Amino acid sequence: MKILIVIPALGSVYGGPSKSVVELAQALGTFGLSVDLVTTNANGSTSIDLPLYVWLSKKFYRIQYFPYWALSDYKISFSLTIWLFQHVADYDLVHTNAIFSYPILAAYWACQQQRVPYVVTPRGMLEPWALSYKPGKKRLYYTLFEKLALQRASAIQMLASTEAEGTKSLNIKTPLIIVPNGINYQEFENIPNTELFYQQFPCTRNKTLILFLGRIDPKKGLDLLATAFAKAHKEFPEIHLVIAGPDNIGFLATVQNYFMTAGCSDAITFTGMLTGAMKYAALAAANIYVAPSYSEGFSMSVLEGMAAGLPCVITTGCNFPEAAAAGVASVVDINSDQIANALIEFLKQPLQAKDMGDRARQFILENYTWDSVALKLISVYQDIIIKRHQNPVSLELGG
Incomplete structure (x- = not known):
């Protein structure tokens, strides 16, 4: 054929x-x-x-x-x-x-x-x-x-x-x-050491890291994430948000302004696009994965976050109702308050969050x-x- x-x-x-x-x-x-x-x-x-x-x-x-x-x-x-x-x-x-x-x-x-x-x-x-x-x-x-x-x-x-x-x-x-x-399951069998990421981005060391992995684009919901993260940061000042992705359309300045307006820009690291070992090191260093999108076909980065064993907060715009049905991700409406509440729930209950991440990994490797x-x-x-x-x-x- x-x-x-x-x-x-x-x-x-x-x-x-x-x-x-x-x-x-x-x-x-x-x-x-x-x-x-x-x-x-x-x-x-x-x-x-x-x-x-x-x-x-x-x-x-x-x-x-x-x-x-x-x-x-x-x-x-x-x-x-x-x-x-x-x-x-x-x-x-x-x-x-x-x-x-x-x-x-x-x-x-x-x-x-x-x-x-x-x-x-x-x-x-x-x-x-x-x-x-x-x-x-x-x-x-x-x-x-x-x-x-x-x-x-x-x-x-x-x-x-x-x-x-x-x-x-x-x-x-x-x-x-x-x-x-x-996903290629082989890529998630031996994820690189977190030190690779910390050396490149030292301000993330000793922080509880929330990772966004995707393009800097209006549909990705970074305006919602700014408000949601600011709310979570007030309650958990040790958290740090990593925004990893390319800026194809010159939207970065607008996104940075979202976080400045929300009053939490000091707790944000924009890494640009991460590839290869550095991307997997970022996944290994992260504690929570977040995808606040307004619209996706079917997000590769969500699959990667789950395959890396991370508890994930994703919106209904990510088109993954199966994750909600299986109880392997926190799937919320496209709403900054709901995104914030889901992040806070994971931060309050880290053991339960880790358990969800472990189940998410198994779910992806068995089905996707x-x-x-x-x-x-x-x-x-x-x-x-x-x-x-x-x-x-x-x-x-x-x-």
Whole structure:
């Protein structure tokens, strides 16, 4: 089975989506699929410094980068467009990641012309909050391009049941499949020593650390976290908040002002983006993980926090009701008071908090690994390909 994965960009500054797509490609390849990944070399305000127009071989997949032209945050790549029209017919199925993006639009058109089935993963971009952010442009784009493309897809992958529920108002008739993100359990077997983190950020030593791991972005709820953390800090002055993530859109100054206004900026450390051993050292040093998001597809960082054995405070916007049902995370409404109260409860009862973290780790390792995710998607791919061979005209009709 030959699978082509398309994503607008894989730069490290894009956080969870980039990581999850690369790890998905690798997981699919371990089960014997022939997997190719194409993308642009975008990486925020810079470009990835890797060869273009050639296949770069990884352990279980190949990747090829194409140059792009930036129009605001829109990535236009004519060379990738030409390549897609020339080569999508070489594949049994195309799997796109993201929407409202030119490279994805080109993939839709190429698949439709060549009658190749495609699966769409919006990665949270059809969430009500996401659609309400800069709604004018999105409404026009959706009407002109995205709606018809989604209707002609063979399936739309939703990362969570709540994400699927959130799309009902769009009246999309395409089959929705729910397959979450996963983690590589090997990365959490031997987490680095905390000293690595303390040496880099000495002001965090001997503190009770609350960790936020994600992009500095309006949807991440850092305005709510500022108010919530300030409330918890008044009661527990020994706590310290670590905000670890890149600032792709120049939002950092606004976020810093949130904490200054809340009166707790002295107890905050902004680390920038953490990768590799330093990220895992931060997870090891942390006592509590917090994700106050307004909207997520399915957060990779929440999975990582839970897999690291941390008690987690997450909002309903993180789309993880299964964690609440299993009692392995404190899932609260998108509300600063509720976030604060959940943090305070963990701080008051550290033994119970640790127990929840231990159960969270076990829950993730049993249910959310890339191996299990890949097997579910392979089954979906097989069903679509079989259906295509049985009824090839259905692709023309959007069935």
